[in-house]
Amino acid sequence: MRSAAGPVPDTRSAVDGVWTVRKELPIWLAVVCGLGLLVFLLSGQFFYLNLLTVALLFGGLAVSWNIIGGYGGQFSIAHSVFFAIGAYTAGNLFKHFDISPWISLIPAMVLSAGIAALVSWPVFRLKGPFFAIATMALTEVAIAFAMHFDLITGGASGLTIPYRAGLENMIFQARWAYAVLFLGYLAAALAVSVIVYRSRLGFYLQAVRDNENAAEASGINVLATKLKGMAISAALTGAGGVFYMMYVRIVEPAGLLSLFDVGVKIALIALIGGIGTIYGPLLGALLLIPLDYWLRAFVGSAVPGGNLMVLALILILGALFMKRGIFGALKQALDAVWRRQ
Amino acid sequence: MEQLLNVITLGLLLGGIYALVSVGLNLIFGVIRIINFAQGEFLMLGMYGAYLGYSVLALDPYVTVLIVVPALILLGVVVYWLVMRPLQNEPMMQVFASFGLLLLLQNIVLAITGGLSFSINTPLSQVALSLGPVQFSVSRLIVLVAAALAAAALGVFLARSTVGKAIRAVAQDRRAAQLMGINVQTTYMWTFGIGTGLAGLAGVLLSPIYTLSPHIGGNFVMAAFAVVVLGGLGSVAGAFVGGFIVGLTEAFAGYYIDPELKHAVIFIVFIAVLLVRPSGLFGKVGAEEVGLREQS
């Protein structure tokens, strides 16, 4: 029998030493402050500041993805769709109705979550790799629609919004402002991630990930759990799309909905950082994005594609030698040191 | 009526292309359950292999099958042993590594060619046949025949040979197979190798039809994943029939609806079928349940 409020005894919280949201707070604060300090230090170094800015954005996206992909184990590669919904919502509202993107955040998140729940509902019947492939199909459908319905998306030429700097428009001339903006986004995503992780929903999601049948047998409504996780994850991703729109001010379907540049990339960042952990995805973004951009800027010109070859080798070696992601590798190393002492 | 015949022919020939591309993917995805993003790049390597034989050794592309396919089987075996095997308990990381491979292979070819696109233009590739109002090229017909032959050969191989039986056993139940004394690792290695070799075969046979670019693999692999899941995992007949379903859907949608929307139609049909029959048209019911969990 399925019931939403299944009587699962929250045994973990009974065990002493279990982390609660309150105990998690100081770490969250430390991470956000640390990144804030980094933004401050780099604020005159525009190239590196920009690396950090993009890394913070993708960090936020990967943290959002991790809620359903990591905690829930549902390997979606369609998050670019929710990202795009956010971008198109904010772009259109700003362009045609002069609505501040700060306000657009609300419809963007609601729309992303709604569409995510709607399309995920049937797709959640599929499991494991099948689910991933089905989400890939969703991306393809979304690209075709985005190309076709050019009233909303601007078609292939893309949607552009005018440059009108100002806090209310979320468009800034100062470069550090975007870094701060994306840091705020990341901090919010992390906070939600922490709360979900330490909540009943978080435990349900992990139970579903670890063994769906057992989870169902113990009274968890599997579908409702997955849908809730997906909706939260998609809403946060949609918010990321809003910020991204105001940052680049031009989005076109091929780039915005790119399977590899957005959909798969978000998932890979979470994976290499440490899937299912709170800070792993952030760690992945902070390493992978700067690496990608740095190689592009300084290695790329020797041979065509040279930078991506180096990146690819690092990815493969990373996968081979850090099977549980960077976070897992770090934890292992720390544990080893601990034990020796 | 005339156009209807044309569209049906087009759909069938296109189905042949998809079926051929999907046969190898079906092995890798159906048996080892790796989402191998690099499958399209193996196909791309097959194409460039054929081009190399054609431009340097002046070989007919169809002759290069004899060199390219064994070379790719070898590549597949090496890739499995070095990259996929160490990650067998981390299926997500296998996806990650296959993405790394995709990026690596694409950019190696980009660096070597500088991005210049190549074409193979043999006298045979220019021959078009006419059957009443219907026209089609010989190279596409060859692909269709080859797809049928490859599927049949693979079916026989899986049914009769020892390795084939081992592959089927491992696909059904890895632990039981191991208990029966089957070396799972070797079996997986050969599966991956054969799957890669089949991608190479597809690449060679498709090379007279397309203009080669380092990124061409991705054009096929997306549809191939749809075909494999649609047809049913691990079912050779499924991949074959799935190919024709996708091919015909694309042809009809492209001609009668709008070429710009045909990809959307394919994938909507794909999702719809999957919802009705999650195990695919020819898959064993419940096959889709044995997802990533079975391995972890």
Next chain:
Amino acid sequence: MKKFIRNGVAAAILAGSISSPAFTQEDTIKIGAITPNTGGMAILGNDLARWYEMAAEEANANGGVAGHKIQIIRGDATNAQEAIAAVDKLTTVDEVDIVTGTIASFISQAASEATLNYNKMYWETNALAVGLTERGLPNFLRTGPSAAYYALQAADVSTSKLAADMGKDVGALKVWVEHEDSNYGSSIAAELDRLIKEKGSSIQTAGHKASSVDLTDAILRAKDFDPDVYIIAGYVVDTNLLLRTMREQQFKPRATILIGLGDSKETSDAVGQDYLQGVLIVTYPRHHINQSYAPGSDAANDAFRAKYGEDPVGNSGFNGYVGMQVLFKALEATGGDTSPEALIAAAKEMDLPKGTFPTGYGVKFDDNMQNTRADAVTYQWQGDITTVVWPPEAAPEGVEMKDTARP
């Protein structure tokens, strides 16, 4: 990461209060070139960068520009956020004075806005989207043609020349435009649609994905329409597939026009020169062109071959070469001042007749800072070369348009 110290100057630059004459501290003018070096556009990006570099070397050999040495620094970008990163890197790490490019319009869009943040000039030579010059960006101009000029040329050759050759009234002419569905093909198709309708001919446009595995459906639909002129605005790979499918399906429009490409080995290897005979190509002017229309074009192409040991990939790089020459002329006028205000003012003053540059371009910018004297031309496959056939004054001595029908 050399310096971590917060730099007060940065804020001043952001405020736009410092303009560039300060650069005279050294003698080199650094130009950052946003040219993709990865992905599908790598080959075009590399070609464009080579032409820029050749233009710079020639200028340096002639004593520099306004007494300064020119240095080109490449930056790789294949999408909008990489474009911003590339501009950041070029302006802050390499400290370039001017940024130039670009192969793709959406890269240009993001890169030029990012460049504005540094109050530097974005000297666009190549990107095609019409909208780029309509944004009113104070640091932006385009020396080459926009997509509109491609469309203008294709529409002109169709209605002024082909219709007459076919003995058809312009009002009875039927045109089909088959375009790839990204920004590049779509914008040309939209412009063509407008222009051809203006002339009173009937036109149908249809899009396809450049990555399509099959385009027979597109050919069958076009065949049903039975156009007199069949225009393809695509990339190399899909254009080749369309041409091969045309041959298979025995689709024989009276005239076939390829936009922007189709004159290189990449196309002739795919379908063979025999099949290409008579095919028209609307593109940037480069070679096999009347030397009084495009003075010095042969010499420049010979120099390129001598320098790099191979032919240019296509014609777009040559358009960039000329764009760079226009920039040097503007820099001479400003005395080496690279600030957007000075460069834009100098560019506005320029009034050079057509035929000044090796592409046959002149220079006269409109209010949006689009060069109005940069025209595309029409080539035709004749024997084993492509040669300019339209407009008549651009065709080499004694060359005329031959039969355009497919064999």
